[in-house]
Amino acid sequence: MNLSVYVDGIGILGPGLQGWPAAAAVLTGRSAYQTAATALAAPALLPAAERRRTGRVVKLAIGIALEATAQARADASKLPSVFSSSGGDGHNCHEICESLATQDRAISPTRFSNSVHNAASGYWSIATGAMSASNVLCAFDASFGAGLLDAVAQVCVNRESVLLAAYDTDYPAPLREKRPIPDAFGIALVLSDQQRPQSIAQLAIRLTGEQSETLAEPQLEQLRRSIPAARGLPLLRWLAMRSGGRTILDYLDDTRLSIEVKPCF
C-alpha cells in the first residue's frame, strides 16, 4: 500500500548546502560539493526578546521551514507541522548538565525553557502565529523517516498540507564523543494532498526491507551517514534531478522507506 503526497516546497541547510538552489546544483552534479561549516542566521521573524534566546537548533529549524514554506507559497500561519530531531539542542543540554554537576546546581530558566524537544516548534509557532497542530518527534537515527511518515500520514488522513522539518545539531564535548554529529543539518518539506501549480513532485511512500540508496559523491555519503536528518538526502537528489525514479531511505533497523518520485511539470 502506497501513501501519496505532493512536495510543494523544499528547504535545506547543512555543511556546504546553504539553501535549495545551491544544494540542488550539488546534488545533480552541476556544482562540485565543497564542505563548509553550516551558517545559521537569527530568525528576523521572531520578536527581539525571543530572538535573543534562540540557539542553533531553533535557527536551523526556522531557517529551513521558512525556505520550504516560501517556495511552496504556503501561508505558514495556517500549516500544521511535524518537527523531528534526533537530539534537540546539544549545546543547551551540555550547559544544563554542567550546571547540575556543580555544587549549587543553579540552571538558567531560559536554558530550561529551551531544553524542551519542542523548542523549535514553539518558536516557529510564535514567529508565524501558527495555532494549528504541531507534532514533535525523536527516533534517534530514524528521526527523518519517523517525521516523514507522521507528516505523510497527516496529509493523507486529514487531506491538508503539512510542514515537515527534520533537523539535527551537534553536541559539544564531552557529549560529542558519545554522539558524534559533526554539524547542523536540516531538511524541510511542504507536503500536500493535491497537486498545485507549485508542486515539484508526487511521492508514493511505503515501508520496505530493501537496501537503502547511498550517494555516489563520497563526502555527501559521509554526510548522509553522520547526521540523521541527512538520511533524507537521496530523496532530495531525486527531487533535484527532476526525473522519475525510486529511492529507498534509511529508517528503523531493517525497515526502510520506499519512495517513488514522479516530477510535476
Add this chain to the structure above:
Amino acid sequence: MMPTPPQTPQPPVTPTTPTAPMAPLLLRAFTATSCIGHGLAPTLAALSTSSSGLRACQFETVRLDTFVGEVAGVDQQPIPAPLRRYDCRNNRLAELGLGQDGFLDAVQEAAGRWGRRRIGVILGTSTAGILEAELAYRQRDAKSGALPSGFDYGATQNSFSVVDYVRRRLELAGPAAAVSCACASGAKVFASARRLIEAGLIDAAVVGGVDSLCLTTLYGFHSLQLTSAAPCRPFDAARDGISIGEAAAFALLEREPGSLSGDDILLLGIGESSDAHHMSAPHPEGLGARIAMRAALAAANLDADAIDYINLHGTATPSNDRAESQAVTSVFGPTTPCSSTKGATGHTLGAAGALEAVISAIALRHRLMPGGVHTSRVDPQLTAHYLMDNRRFPLDRVLSNSFGFGGANCSLILGRAG
C-alpha cells in the same frame, strides 16, 4: 523572573482547518503506574479514597523544598539481560509499568493477530533517561573531561531510548517514534498513532508516556519558580506551583472492532493546537486550549454537553489554572464537573497525558469522578466547576486536557462503548 510574553498577532478563534469526525479507536488494554500505585487496581483504590502519593522530596541528592510523586520500587526493577544497555531509571520505570495488568500478554496476543510489523510504538517523554547524563557529568575524567565509558547516550539519554526499549521488549517491528512536546507528549501520542492507523500503515499501536524524576526538571521548574514547597493544590485560591511526579502509562490502540462490550473504552476524539504565544507561559485566556478542546469535540462529533467530566491539565500554577479555567468555561460553560488528579499523582510531565487518559478510562469504567486532592478552597476567580469530592456517576464521556511548554495543546475524548 519569568520572561515577558511577546506581542503576538491577533489570533483566530477557531481551528485553522475544520476537524472532520474521526473513526473511534478501541483501548484494547491499558495500564498505569505512578506514585499512587503500580497498575489499575491500586490506582483506582487511591482515587476512590482521595489518597495522594506526593511526599517531601528525597530523590537522589536533590535538596529542594518541594514535594514529588516518586514511584516505589523503580530502582529495584530489573531490566532483562539482553536489554542491559538500556538500563536506566526511565527504562526501569517503563519495565515496571509494562508488567502490570496483563499488558505484556495483551500486546503479544495483538502481535499474533496483526503481525509484529503491523504494530507501532509511539511513546511520550520529556526527559527520557537524561538522569544518566546528569550522573555521568559528575564523573568526567579529571584530565580529559571525558564522560565515563559506561554511559550509553542512545540507550538512555536520547528521547527515543524508551521507545527503543519498549519496542524491543515487546518484540515489535512496526513504525516507532518518541513524541516530545513537553507536557502534552503523553496525549499527542494518541494523535500520531491514530494517523498511522487511519493511513493504513499499522493495525494497532502501543501508545503511552514514560517520564521519570531527574535533576533537569526538578531544578529547572524550580529556576522558573514554578514548583510549590507544599503538595500541589490545583485550582486552590492559594495554589503556588507544581509537584513533579513520574509515571509509566500505556494503552494498546486498535480500530473499533465489530462487537464491543459495555465496559470497553473508546478514544472518540483528539484535538491539537499551538498557543503561538510564549515558550513557558500559557496564552492568558487559554486560546490554544479552547481550540484543542473544540477540535476534540468536532473530531468526536459531539456537542460540549455530551462531556460528563473533564480531567484537567490543572498543574496548580497560578497562570496555568487561570487560563485553563477560562478556556473550559468558554467551551463548556460553568457546570461541567472537572478536576485535576495532579494533587494525587503530581505532574508527570511527558507521561501526564497518557496517565490521565488511563485515569479517564478508570473513571468511565468505574463510574467515578475523582475529586481534587490537596485543594481546600477553590479559587473564586476560577469559574469552572471544580470537584472537591469524589462523585459516583454513570459517566459516558470524559475529556482530558494536556498542555505543555512551547504552547503545545492536546485534548482527548474517551467514552464507554455502552
